[in-house]
Amino acid sequence: MKNKAVILLSGGLDSATTLAIAQAQNFQCYALSFNYSQRHKIEIMAAKKIAADNHVSEHKILDIDLTQIGGSALTDSSIDVPDYPTQGIPTTYVPARNTIFLSFALAYAETLSASDIFIGVNAVDYSGYPDCRPEYIKAFQNLAKLATRASVEEENIVIHTPLINMSKAEIIKKALELDAKLESTISCYQPDDSGRACGVCDSCQLRRNGFKNAGIEDPTQYVSR
Amino acid sequence: MKNKAVILLSGGLDSATTLAIAQAQNFQCYALSFNYSQRHKIEIMAAKKIAADNHVSEHKILDIDLTQIGGSALTDSSIDVPDYPTQGIPTTYVPARNTIFLSFALAYAETLSASDIFIGVNAVDYSGYPDCRPEYIKAFQNLAKLATRASVEEENIVIHTPLINMSKAEIIKKALELDAKLESTISCYQPDDSGRACGVCDSCQLRRNGFKNAGIEDPTQYVSR
Numbered sequence A, B: 001m002k003n004k005a006v007i008l009l010s011g012g013l014d015s016a017t018t019l020a021i022a023q024a025q026n027f028q029c030y031a032l033s034f035n036y037s038q039r040h041k042i043e044i045m046a047a048k049k050i051a052a053d054n055h056v057s058e059h060k061i062l063d064i065d066l067t068q069i070g071g072s073a074l075t076d077s078s079i080d081v082p083d084y085p086t087q088g089i090p091t092t093y094v095p096a097r098n099t100i101f102l103s104f105a106l107a108y109a110e111t112l113s114a115s116d117i118f119i120g121v122n123a124v125d126y127s128g129y130p131d132c133r134p135e136y137i138k139a140f141q142n143l144a145k146l147a148t149r150a151s152v153e154e155e156n157i158v159i160h161t162p163l164i165n166m167s168k169a170e171i172i173k174k175a176l177e178l179d180a181k182l183e184s185t186i187s188c189y190q191p192d193d194s195g196r197a198c199g200v201c202d203s204c205q206l207r208r209n210g211f212k213n214a215g216i217e218d219p220t221q222y223v224s225r
Helices: A013-024 A044-055 A097-112 A134-144 A167-176 A202-214 B013-024 B043-053 B097-112 B134-144 B169-179 B202-214
Strands: A006-007 A028-035 A060-061 A115-117 A158-160 B005-010 B028-035 B058-063 B115-116 B158-160
Touching: A006 A013, A006 A097, A013 A028, A013 A044, A013 B043, A028 A097, A044 A060, A060 B169, A097 A115, A097 A134, A097 B097, A115 A202, A134 B134, A134 B169, A167 B134, B005 B013, B005 B097, B013 B028, B013 B115, B013 B169, B028 B043, B028 B097, B043 B058, B043 B115, B097 B115, B097 B134, B134 B158, B169 B202
Parallel strands: A006 A028, A006 A115, A028 A060, A115 A158, B005 B028, B005 B115, B028 B058, B115 B158
Antiparallel strands: none
């Protein structure tokens, strides 16, 4: 019998690749996405398609309205998404987002009796978000060992971050090797209604440069070339 | 100028006392409660009254429907609340609840530029929930040091747990000393529509025994005496 794993699935390139890696490692995959009233809510449609195409055991989409907290260009419409590159941590950083997402993943894993959680964080070609750094993930791993019923029964929940040390070009090559359908993914923070990417935000730029550096044709439709 | 602090306020005895302690320590208090579709949703009314009576700077009530995850007598109506005492971790344990609550507290603190979070966890007269133990809180403190924009700017968010080593009787005495209005609090997991406590769940029993051991008259209206 396969071991169950919870996969955080945003609908972007990294999480789609992470799902493909978990499946290649023979996990029975449960995808978890969030409708957090993000500016690029259209990514949830991408997540749905990716989850369905990959025949995950379940795809849970949780409603947690982070505009109730705000503090980010992605959760407060009065803050603009900046053009890339920016100085320091960009305003697209959402306060404590990965901690919130991983907390729900922990709860979901616990109810499934799953011992594994996959998250596609990356600390090479990334926006400098504090909650993508290896030391942050290590601290969450340490918390996960103590936070649940399983921890009292001395079982261990493991946080997997298969992309953390990979460049975007390496991630794209890995995705193609595993036949992940990157044309279904949406990375842009401000796509238009038809899902076309802006081409100028940090997430678009990281994606564009990744395809370029990998020497692979980018299937993404960008508004700005 | 006072330092800002986020106080997790459930509407129960412990969190009301924790708020009184934070105010006595001269923090400017921001209360945070959750409508997580809990069985005892009436506790939110208690939280509102406590927040208003104590003139907090803001009281935020976030909607996060944990019935989407379930796995607890408090978030799945098909699981009964057990009578006290129970063996092992009771079914009223909500998977990863404190991790979820603290994650949102972290996000809220970050947007407020607050460096302090108060949570009324207790590891003496408690139900054995894993996420109330000192080692769990220590791990979350370690995570908080790395999880936010502040962490990159080398500021530190501190998690305060003033009740963690106190007995319920000691908490009640502290509350009275600080003039916290315990008659406004609701501890019961299954109060009736008028807010009367069941008297038999673990939370009621811990409260009843606390007043008894403190030698203080219990103002709570119980259905079962």
